[in-house]
Amino acid sequence: MTRYGPDEHDVLIVGGGGAGLRAAIAVAEANPKLKIAVISKVYPMRSHTVSAEGGSAAVIKSNDSLDEHAYDTISGSDWLCDQNAVEEFVNEAPKELLQLEHWGCPWSREPDGSISVRSFGGMKIKRTWYAADKTGFHMLHTLFQTTMKYDRIHRYDEYFVTSLMVDDGRCQGVVAIELTTGKINAIAARSVILCTGGCGRVFPYTTNANIKSGDGMALAYRAGVPMKDMEFVQYHPTGLPFTGILITEAARAEGGYLLNKDGYRYLQDYDLGKPEPKPVLRSMELGPRDRLSQAFEKEHEKGQTIEGPFGPFVHLDIKHLGEDVINEKIPFVRELCLKYENIDPVKEYIPVRPVVHYMMGGIHTDIHGATPLEGLYAAGEAACVSINGANRLGSNSLTECLVFGARAGKAAAENASQGKSFSRNLEAIAMDEGRRIEKAYLSNRSGKTKNSESIVTIREEMHQAMKDGAGIFRTEKSLKESQNAIQELQDRLLRTSIGDTSYTFNTELTSAMELSYMLDVAEAVIQSALKRDESRGSHQRSDHPGRDDDKFLVHSLAYKTEKDLPRIDYLPVTITRWPPGERIYGR
């Protein structure tokens, strides 16, 4: 069923989330002659940007400055971001959010009609723009609706990308399955931008949607492009245990307590200040995300958490705030608990646990979104520029999607404008890919055989390995065990055969392919973590406590090798004006 059209475009964007749609508009505006397409495995408005709640950061008020935003971002990153990238980022952020305002985004407002901003973790000054508690939703729909006015932006909705077409040293398009028909299509493009989002689904408990399986990261990796800083995975301290749904920081900002199994506010035992009845900024429940998640793990080691069917948890108590305050200030928290966990926080404790939330690492790019492979670009959570370093600040990533989506769009447009012709080999490459898919996943077309492996079991074992070995605290031993487990799963994946042999909307096939992407991401996370013998930001090695700037003020680059573990190289961090210092909280 492989078809070589070919469908030819100048710029092809993989992903219809915040980054991808922003890139598409940037290309359309950069050069009116270019043929543009957006390809996405779900309809663009279903992309995971839709679930972001809190807001998007950019300097807009007179009491703020670009340098303050830069400094908060850099210190928050534990000095692992590239400062030149951060400077460009903070500089372009206000323009991008204003542009979105001009496209109609319903930002929340002050009484005088100006943009309203709120405070956010790690930001010293209020600079987070928000659209009530549905910021990502409104940003995504505004962008999607705006793209509709450009007839030149062609959409391939519900096409699943299986590989990049690389020939003659440059990326020249993708191969993708059209889900409704099962046709395998070659889609050629002079520039390809990967905006495929994060990879939270590599871990068992996550705020990330089902579609966040690191596809683009793995696609680039397989094409020889390194993944950067993959050991840095952000946990959010308060997710609902079963669903992983996020309970926003606001619940604690309003005065919620975190309680262990004895009803004790355990954070006081972890150098996070003294318990006061009312919330105190940068102390106790309002400490930073990484420190709170780490305290949970320690409490668990002491046997002080509560065991549940979905692993250990603690209680978030907001009962004492009273029904009125809860309804007025944090209605969405109550709604989520009622609708998704069947509990009412006015009367009951909310069970919470740290859950995987965001991937700081990603496809290695420069500040224009270009990867080392000619013709290939990346932006958004899939990419690592890097402005997030070892720990991203909440509300920087939506802005990152806009700033670097637009930049990648411009760079990709410029590249495509050279009008290079396509290689003759593309058809053969596409046919090979079609055969690979048939052989790997559909060869056993009569259904399951006795020895075949189930993708469900492999996925569960991957989750276990990542949780055990590459969680909030890691050691050389735990990481090595997980590395072995993942290698074994890679082998076993070759023996899967799927029960669904249909060409029409075969989601068992796409799940199997997503699993293979996730295993590639998993091996890069583990190997990068194993080689970084220090603790920095979200990467905590119990056997190497403390930051080591002499050896590790560098980015990790994980390269795929033929049969072996990934090879890890290093790249120095760019420092412009802010020499590394200490990250202090609560004192």
Next chain:
Amino acid sequence: MESVTLQVLRYLPEEKSEPFYQDYDVPFQKKWVILDALNYIKDHVDGTLTYRWSCRMGVCGSCGMMVNDQPVLTCETFLETYLPGPIRIAPLSYFAVIRDLVVNTDDFLGKVKRAKPWLITDELKPVTEGEYRQTPDELKEYKQYSMCINCMLCYSACPIVGLDPEFVGPAAVALAQRYNYDSRDDGHGQRNKILMDDDGIYSCTLVGECSVVCPKAVDPAGAIQRYKVTGAVEWWKSVVMPWKSDK
């Protein structure tokens, strides 16, 4: 209650030309929503069962289905509500089915696009001049209509959509109104032309079911009603004062 039966309306175009019901028993859990039960089937019983989902938090709009003949988001509908069962699950009504519970969305998006759901301004204000001022009250004018997650439940609840597949439909009108009532927008004239044609808002007989099933309280029925009022005035203006209507 140990287990509950799901009767799922399946459609496998490569095997059978007609849809058929298939029964699945799933263990009952208090925490489970319908979507969890479907995921259980997919992972442990029958990997060929096909449906869409993603966020599992009621915001991506993927997981709408008919549950006991009502259109709902399956990620926020508890199994418990339907005990003791059996629970009937079918694809969203009035949409063409691709496979099992997956329906064709392109038609719907075409209707959304017809409503020109983007900001149309007479004069372009450069970004360097800062934001358009919009007071909280002005925001409130259209905010409700901006909450639509494109889940399409309202189309499955609408008897007119059932009778006239060309009817532009509740969500598309709500989206048009979302921009019409935005203080920054000048595009209502352009949208009027589309919404007042044969398949536009005058097809609606104000049954109101769309607003009942909408999971985000968008109130598309109210949006249509509001349009009929202003629409009549606009139509009158376009006849009497044609130069005023194409703004």
